[in-house]
Amino acid sequence: MKAFWENFVGLLRGDASSDRVVPPSGFTFNLTAFSAGIMAFLAVFAMAFSLASGRLADRWGNELARSSTIRISAPADQMAAQTKAVMDVLATTSGIAFARELTAEEQQSLLEPFFGPDVPVGDLPIPQLIDVIEDDTGFDATGLRQRLAAEAPAAVLDDHTRWRRPLVRAASRLRSLGMLSFVLIGAALAAMVTLAATAALSANFQVIKVLRLVGARDVFIAGAFVRRFSLRAVMGAFAGTFVGMGVLALMPSTQGAGEFLTNLGFVGAEWLWPLLIPVLSGAVGYVATRMAALRMLRRLH
C-alpha cells in the first residue's frame, strides 16, 4: 500500500526523462483522456443525483411525523366504552409503539386558542383524542381503519402525515441508484482505460522488447506507460468534472414545486465531492494500466 502511494505520488510528479522511452502522442492516449473526460462528466451528475435524493430523503424523513390521531365522537354515555374499545384494538395492532388518551386538561389546552380559557370545555360534547406513535415498521392504516369500524364505529383515524413514507423510501432508493451509477461509471472507465492501455502496449510491443533487452525491469517499463495513462486519465477527468460542475452551477434555481429538479446540484461543502473524481480516475487508470502492462510483460522473457 505504501509502495502504491509512493508510485502514485511519483506518477503525478512525473519523470520526464524515463517517460521519453514511450513514443509521444498516439491515438490510444488521447482516447483515454477523452473517455475519462466523458465518464467524469457523467460521474458528476450521478454524484449530484445521489446527493440530491439523499437530501430529499433526509428532509422528508425528518418531517415525517411518526404520530397519528384517533378521534372518537360518541355520545357522552358511550364515550368510555368506545375509548376502551379503541385502546384494545391499538394494543393488538402491530406497528404501534405507543398509544395514549389525551386527558381533559390536555384537550382543553388544545382548544384554548379557539375558545379562550374560560369556556368550560368539559361540558361541551367534544371528541376524545388518542395519540398514536408508530414504530419503525409502521402500521397498516387500511387494516386499522377496518378494525376500528368494526369495534368502535365512532372512531376516526387521522394519519395525514403518513402518506410521505413511500416517497421517503423511493428517495433512499434513488440515492442508492445514484451511487450504483457512480460505481458503474467507474467500472466502465476502468474497462476503457484497460482496453486503450492494452492497445497502446501492443502497438508499442517493439519498444517494450527493446527496453527489456537493454536491462529494464518490469516496473520501469510498466511505470513509463502507467504514468502516461494515469496522467491522461487525470487530465481528461479534470476537464469532464469541470464542465459537469459548470453545467450544474448554471442550472436555474427556483424554490417550491420543482425543487427536486432544480436542486440537482451540490450544496455548500458538497461542491468538494466532485473534485474526488479526477483523483479516482487517476487511480483507476493507474491500476488498469499497471495490470495490463505487467500482464503483457510476462509474455516477454
Next chain:
Amino acid sequence: MIELENVAYSYGGGELLSNVSLKLAAGSFHFLTGPSGAGKTTFMKLCYGELVATAGNVRVFGKDTREMDRDHVADMRQNIGVVHQDCQFLDHLSVTENVTLPLLVSEKGSTYNPQDLVSLINWVGLGKRANASPAELSGGERQRAALARAVVTSPEIVLADEPTGNIDWEMSQRLLSLLIELNKSGKTILVATHDLNLIRAAKSQVQARVLRIANRRLQLAGAEL
C-alpha cells in the same frame, strides 16, 4: 563469466543445440561461427537470458539463468553488453538517447559523465550523427551505434551477434578494431559471425579462440583458418 554445462536447446521441434559446454574466461576473445541457421543467435540468447536452456545449465556471473527471476535477468543484462543481430533501436529517440538507454533504464544515468558520452559517440565515429534518428543511419552506423549502446554501462562482457552483417568490408574492419580495443581493455568478448574473412583478419591482431556450431554440437575450430 559465462559458463555452459551440457546445454541443449530446442524451439519445440528437434534439438537445435545438444550437449554444449563452454567456459568464457574473463578477458578472453571468442568467435562463434557456423552456417546460417546453425543456432548462433540462439546460443547468444541463452547467454543473456532471453532463452532458458531446455537441458543443462547456463551460469552467468556464477548464477544459473534458470533460477533467476525477471528482475534478476534485467539486472544481469545491465552487466552484459549485447549487440543484437537486428540492432533494435527506439526510432522516436535520437542516436545519443538510444546509446544512453541502458543507463536510463538502470537509473545510473544521473551519475554518468556527459563528457564520457561524447567520447563514446566519437569513439564509434558517430559524432556527426548524434542527434539523428536511428532510422536515418546506414547499416554500418547502426552497428556502431549498437556497439556504443552495448558498452555504455561498462559491462565486463560484450556479446556481438553478426556485428558485421550487411556492411562493407572497410566498415567491418572498423567495427572489428573497436571490439579488439575493448578486449585489450579487459572486456570478455564473444562475436557470432559467419564471415570467415573477418576471423582471419582478427587472428593477426588478437589472441582469439574460434568455436563452431556443427551438427548441433560446439566444436573448437581455427586450425584450418
